[in-house]
Amino acid sequence: MRGNRILVVLIALGSVACGQSGGVNTESAESALHMEHSGASEIYEARGTVLWYEDARIYLNHEEMPGFMDAMSMGFDVRDPALLDGIMPGILVEFRVVVEQERFYIDQLFPVE
Numbered sequence: 126m127r128g129n130r131i132l133v134v135l136i137a138l139g140s141v142a143c144g145q146s147g148g149v150n151t152e153s154a155e156s157a158l159h160m161e162h163s164g165a166s167e168i169y170e171a172r173g174t175v176l177w178y179e180d181a182r183i184y185l186n187h188e189e190m191p192g193f194m195d196a197m198s199m200g201f202d203v204r205d206p207a208l209l210d211g212i213m214p215g216i217l218v219e220f221r222v223v224v225e226q227e228r229f230y231i232d233q234l235f236p237v238e
Contacts (some may be wrong), residue, residue, distance in 0.1 A: 167224040169193045172237065175214050181206045183231065185218070193224065202230040212236065 152210065173187030175200060186198040201222065203209060212234065220232035 150154065152225070167193070169222045169224065170219065172219050175216050175218055177179055177214050178203075178209050178212060181204070181209075183209060183212070183234070185220070187220075193216060193222070199222065204230050204232045208234040 157208035169190040169192070171187050171190045176184040176186055178184065181203045182200050183203055184198065184200045187196060189196040201220075204223075208231065217237040219233075219235050219237055220231050222229050223232050
């Protein structure tokens, strides 16, 4: 019984020591993460099938982007219309979405071979 108490005390002391010197302080890590994303862009990558496109907008049936959007069919603004060169309805593409404070857009788009 005494051996079990000593083990519990050693584990508790080890946990306290790790929290104070060299351990991860989750409170400050969460604060830093929140600050990092509060005004900065967020990036999401996904795949989708091209439905159609016009001007600088592409309509995709895309997979889920965890933390941002469920799988669905919708249109996205394309930052550079040249990204649409060679893109045809029905092909599978990989794309990257940049999410800013009030808008989101595709800044990378590649056919999947």
